[in-house]
Amino acid sequence: MTARSTRRTTATTRIAAVGAIAVAGTMLLTACGDQTKNNDSGSTKASTGASAGTSSPADLLPADIKSKGVIRVGSDIAYPPVEFKDKSGKTVGIDPDLGAALGKVLGVEFKFENGTFDTLVTGLRAKRYDIAMSAMTDSKERQEGIDPETKKKVGEGVDFVDYFTAGVSIYTKKGDDQGIKTWADLCGKKIAVQRNTVSHDLAKDESKKCAGGKKIAIEPYDTDLEAQTRIRSGGADAGSSDFPVAAYAVKTSGGGKDFQIVGDQVEAAPYGIAVAKGNDKLTQAIKAAMDEIIKNGEYDKIIAKWGVEAGAVTEAKVNGGS
Template sequence: MLLTACGDQTQKGASDQETKGTAVTSAPLADRLPQAIRDKGVIKVGSDIAYAPVEFKDKDGKTVGIDPDLAEAMSKQLGVTFQFENGTFDTLITGLRAKRYDIAMSAMTDTKDRQQGIDSETKKKVGEGVDFVDYFNAGVSIYTKKGADKGIKAWADLCGKKLVVQRGTVSEDLAKAESKKCTDGKKPAIAIEAFDTDQQAQTRLRSGGADAGSSDFPVAAYTVKTSGGGKDFQIVGGQVEAAPYGIAVAKSNTQLRDAIKAAMDAVIANGEYKKVLDKWGVAQGAVTEAKINGGS
């Protein structure tokens, strides 16, 4: 997902904190962490906990999903707790920059713009940028109400249609780029409506307030499978813009970045990574090793 790293820094649900995992005293990679984090015993994780199946609240209010499960596995390697703190997606990097979080782990696509602190729309520098530890690959999908695709089979079919997306995401940037193609070709623009959360966008589409929605493939697939017992939505067309999800770390915190990479590599090697992806039905996005700043 694409984060512009600008705008309002107020985070909804910032008090909504939940600890995942338990500290492990015999963790093999504990000495890789910065001493300050070892002393605290906690890695604070900024996350938009409304993006099933990557991270979301279950019916009991517990934070669950792909990222929390991978964090739990990494906690065994590092000997610290990963504490997920809820924030709107488009404020996570600003929160990381302000040191409210140690890392951001939230289905965030690793891009050169984010690495360099560049606003993806204006192409102006808005901050220092971040480093990423890449751990998963995902493309972007379009979905519509079931049985009502309105002729939408691909991005080019969205000209003159209304599309709902989550603010600050790759989907929003793709929609803006596609809308320009529409107008350059003398076709009507795409009417883009952006929301704070993907769930809000889904609700808008479900109510008939839009023609289509777009989100990362794992999220779109999960939404199609679960919303209304599978009766609400359908995916149209194939994935586009496949790119790595990355765990964002401040550029000044290279020791933490390298410790996270080592922990993710260990989780991949010991098979826990595969178990997590299989559990959530996203094995097609698996990687064989974690990479630093592998996005383009």
């Protein structure tokens, strides 16, 4: 999902490419990696990492989730390598792996349910999901339920448990960058992006700055993969995604022959797990579980598995986005 605007805005992104992506990751603020095996859900046995006499992360869970043994996760499962379907149809990626690790600590299953990115927050409000985990950027606007374009309040907002850092990159067809190096170079050109992502917001903001009537023609799509298809066919001059997603597309699409990243990544910001306002117990349980897997080394193993070490964090934070 570039950093998705949700940054995935202020927005979304995604096997043998692990080594290549890891190298790319050292060049920029974040990275994104390769496909490897993944556990779809966590075990139902809680971690015993807490010392005697102290609460474990599992103890913090709301009673209804404990009784169900499941955390329903809203996710746009078309954003490799963050979350996507492998050739067998299995949900894999950075987020599913982290969800499985969190589930082991909390003693519940993280059940990923597919949805379009721009409906995940409303899905939380409607209680279709318990959390949203989908390369979603933590921003003050999202926390407060503010529309990033109109600046008007459109909802109650969400709380975030931040767990990764990612920036946004521009990419073009390989060997045909058309002089595009920065966002300003997109004036007078066409860009394909995922709808309601940071990339979408950045394109709209940049277009307002274009001189001489040379605005950016913006084509938004439901998924990042659809935007990639448009660029690959020559229907758009460039695309933009969270760096991990863009890097993965560059390394894997067409065997590495379809795309290239141009310029530097911008708008580095935290990815957050979104929780509906007022569900403080669940927020704190997830934060405690994330801190636990960071402490016990499982987090680093997963981040390294996907070649995205450059975006790793050393602690989970609540609402750390700006």
